[in-house]
Amino acid sequence: MALLEIKNLKAHFHTRKGVVKAVNGISYSLNPGETLGIVGESGSGKSVSQLSYLRLLPSPPLRIPEGEVLYRGENILTMSDDKLRALRGNKISMIFQEPMTSLNPYLTIGSQLIEPLVIHSKLSKKVAWKEACEALNRVGIPEAEKAMKVYPHEFSGGMRQRVMIAMALTTRPEVLIADEPTTALDVTVQAQILEILKTIQKETQMAIILITHDLGVIAGISDKVVVMYAGRVFEEAPVDTLFENSEHPYTRALLKSTPRIDISQEKIPVIGGTIPDLSQLKTGCPFYERCDYRKDICQAEFPKVRKVSSVHESFCHVENFK
């Protein structure tokens, strides 16, 4: 059984200007020990899809009109707040993009680190303190005892992100949702952080959902990749398949338009146009206007899933790519 299964999830924001359809019916699943990469440009719904079912977004304006999110077979969407609270930050943990804003500046690292342990694992403060020190060691922070007593502003961005990871890991989660965990960091620090995530995953067998816009990061860490665009899943495939034999024109165009350091290019192939306005989505495929392969049917209806193989799904009316 899948650890986490998302079925036809929709997340809409009801604003004064109209309904912004941020997530528009997405489905995928996550197995234990697996790393699922979710890639997409800004506004593709990759973050909202996660935040919405964890009830981390204000509602209203958020509404989830349809869908199911099953954690070990149980629907998170219909869970009571208390039950979800016991799960969130415990068995399902999150790391956010901005380590500056996601730590409380008024509290020491230590008091923030022991909080999940005291609340979720019901440990005494003393035991929790010890566990937290160990967690800091695991993410490569030297002199953990000393680090526990400092405030977030005394740490650099990379160190803060390590603290965030340590905090997310103290309760030994089964699912770690990492939302652009390295976007605010420098490349050398990014390499360190990704390495830590990989090592810890090997030890604990936790599953990771990694949300990013960086195809390079996806290539290095994921087992399976979901490509999102304008609130839809366009393609899902094992990482090697996606990069080599993508069956979706958007994925292909995205891969081509990413500059790479191992290739010399005279001109980068571009995707013309811009991302559609999510409050004014038309019927049909949201990529229609920018697509090189578009057909009449694409404008009429969003394509049904096409199984390329048992693990590779594409949502496109076009079947044969050269």
Added chain:
Amino acid sequence: MKPTPILKVQNLKVHYPVRSGFINFKPQSFLKAVDGVSFDLFPGEVLGLVGESGCGKSSLGKSLLRLQEPTAGQIELSGQDFLALKGEALRSRRPEIQMIFQDPYASLDPRMTIEATLREPLEAHGLWKSTQSQKTLNKILDRVGISSVALSKYPHEFSGGQRQRIAIARALILNPKIIVADEPVSSLDVSVQAQVLNLLKEIQKEFNLSMVFISHNLAVVKYIADRIAVMYLGKIVEITSKTELYSRPQHPYTQALISAVPIADPKVEKARKRIQLQGELPSPINPPKGCAFHTRCPIVKESCKAEAPKLKDFEKPSWQVSCFEVR
């Protein structure tokens, strides 16, 4: 014969005073953002300036235009001492060097129409001639891929990519010789980033512009630059042609930096060996003694902690590396 550089920078320093007291206004120490940088920029050339956050690349970029006055050093613009200029003499030279900023949401005035934004540089330099300039305006907007209907619109009516195009148009309107582009595509999405990068490259070739292209993204720099300077804690540690820098990087920091960039290909990623740097960028207020990189260097020797290496030629004068271990 070697061409004469259009911009010659020598031993440039930008130091910011660090004041800690409210009453004691005397600076306690200095943050040495740029600490002795020298390079030449040749006509029609794109020089990439790369480094991690806090290495001083933006301070360097701003000081080239004197948006941030350098603390010490020399800048020669077409053979003339740019830092000695004052008043009207300085103003008359400013059109020659223009800047494109990172965030087009902040660099365009939200209360000015696109026309006003584009007219302002011309008017400020007394170059506005109604019919002729109006034509230039339309021509440049058209060149950057924005329809002239945009002239009466405001910045908020455009997407990030379009705004950056407008910012490019503003930088071009005074017909500059040099453009300093500070992370011009960092805030854009991949698909839009490629559009703007291609545009910058086309325009650079078309107008034979010299460009200083500042970025933390080594893949982007590889695409657009001819030569690349790698900065670390206010100093250039390696400078050479793009081909050499990416195929045979010499400085241990350059090597680590290049190996840390993720490549969008899982097969390549799995086969790669990373040079893992320990720790993080030290504070530029109290940089380490000796070689600034010695705290993280994988091949550090005792001597590196005592003395700082200077940029020295490697194989040829156009390839310079500052490391004792590179010979």
